[in-house]
Amino acid sequence: MAASPEAVGLQPLAFPFQAPACDGSLVDVVPGSIKWLRMPLPMALDHINLYLVRDGAGWRMIDTGFDTRQTRALWEKILPGLDGPVTGIISTHHHGDHCGLAGWLTEKLRVPLYMSRAEYFAMRLFGEKASLDSWEYKEYFRRAGLSAEQLTQMAEALKQFHVDSPLARAYQRLRDGDSLVIGGREWQVRGGEGHSPEHCALHCPGLGVLLSGDQLLARISPNVGVLPFEPEANPLKDWFISLERIGKLPDDTLVLPAHELPFYGLGRRALELRQHHLGVLDRVLGLCADLPDSIFGLAQRLFPDRRSELDNVLAISETLAHLAFLLEQGRIGRSLTAAGSYEYRVAA
Ligand SMILES: [Zn+2]
Ligand SMILES: [Zn+2]
Numbered sequence: 001m002a003a004s005p006e007a008v009g010l011q012p013l014a015f016p017f018q019a020p021a022c023d024g025s026l027v028d029v030v031p032g033s034i035k036w037l038r039m040p041l042p043m044a045l046d047h048i049n050l051y052l053v054r055d056g057a058g059w060r061m062i063d064t065g066f067d068t069r070q071t072r073a074l075w076e077k078i079l080p081g082l083d084g085p086v087t088g089i090i091s092t093h094h095h096g097d098h099c100g101l102a103g104w105l106t107e108k109l110r111v112p113l114y115m116s117r118a119e120y121f122a123m124r125l126f127g128e129k130a131s132l133d134s135w136e137y138k139e140y141f142r143r144a145g146l147s148a149e150q151l152t153q154m155a156e157a158l159k160q161f162h163v164d165s166p167l168a169r170a171y172q173r174l175r176d177g178d179s180l181v182i183g184g185r186e187w188q189v190r191g192g193e194g195h196s197p198e199h200c201a202l203h204c205p206g207l208g209v210l211l212s213g214d215q216l217l218a219r220i221s222p223n224v225g226v227l228p229f230e231p232e233a234n235p236l237k238d239w240f241i242s243l244e245r246i247g248k249l250p251d252d253t254l255v256l257p258a259h260e261l262p263f264y265g266l267g268r269r270a271l272e273l274r275q276h277h278l279g280v281l282d283r284v285l286g287l288c289a290d291l292p293d294s295i296f297g298l299a300q301r302l303f304p305d306r307r308s309e310l311d312n313v314l315a316i317s318e319t320l321a322h323l324a325f326l327l328e329q330g331r332i333g334r335s336l337t338a339a340g341s342y343e344y345r346v347a348a
Contacts, residue, residue, distance in 0.1 A: 116176075145341040215242065224236050
């Protein structure tokens with residue numbers, strides 16, 4: 001494929017490391033400063049990358065893993081083997097794979113949890129199981145075009161992902177533009193929106209490293225979705241702005257992401273992700289031009305490879321994000337059907 005004019009001069013993606021097993025084995029990605037480990041996840045995306053950053057005599061933990069017996073057992077094995085204490089836990093954002101064990105670890109290690117404010121409260125909000133049965137959730141899925149029966153089926157399937165994890169109370173706020181000193185080096189907090197409300201990536205200019213969380217992944221396009229608690233949001237607009245900002249970091253930065261492999265090629269990847277969404281926007285417009293359709297109808301046509309109820313939810317939320325973006329631009333319109341679902345068509 002020919003490079004786009006914008007990508008000229010940007011290096012192609014390069015992957016300097018092999019993946020370790022999902023068993024807590026430690027890899028020195030920046031010798032003396034950063035260790036990388038993988039933990040298993042109980043879903044299609046089957047792993048998360050976690051990092052330990054040297055902090056004086058100890059280590060600062062970046063993300064915690066999902067709260068499962070297996071992950072807890074891995075930490076029980078890894079922690080005593082470290083040559084120093086954990087000095088604090090940084091969670092990039094509120095998704096369960098990133099902070100699921102924050103409560104358990106802050107309690108066990110008696111250290112603070114560093115997180116942005118919106119992510120901290122989102123984590124506490126999503127800790128509530130009851131929200132799946134709330135009228136807002138039901139309305140969100142009815143508006144998307146699901147029948148009452150489909151909705152019940154989906155709610156049942158989603159409940160299995162709910163874990164009653166202990167709450168993290170030892171909280172310290174991070175925000176975009178903050179500087180943290182970890183192990184005598186300056187790390188800059190880089191805020192991002194769209195995938196989650198106030199995601200924090202961490203950039204260390206001295207080491208030339210970006211701990212990117214889910215903000216920049218090498219092959220996966222992180223989910224950008226409209227969620228039931230804020231059904232009129234336009235997260236794709238925020239995501240485009242955030243991609244542009246993160247894509248301006250030095251192109252020789254080593255990106256240490258939360259999933260898949262560490263890589264070089266940050267500028268190109270930010271551009272690819274932008275182009276991916278521009279492509280989806282075009283496809284959504286094309287589909288709406290064919291015939292007016294519901295959110296779920298469009299999601300099924302856009303994402304034919306869905307294999308689970310979780311995939312359905314992600315597809316609905318992602319489709320809705322693209323529809324919200326086009327709606328705000330006035331390129332499509334929507335109307336409410338008698339059945340209570342939205343129907344989208346290309347604006348006249
Ligand atoms: Zn995430
Ligand atoms: Zn993630």
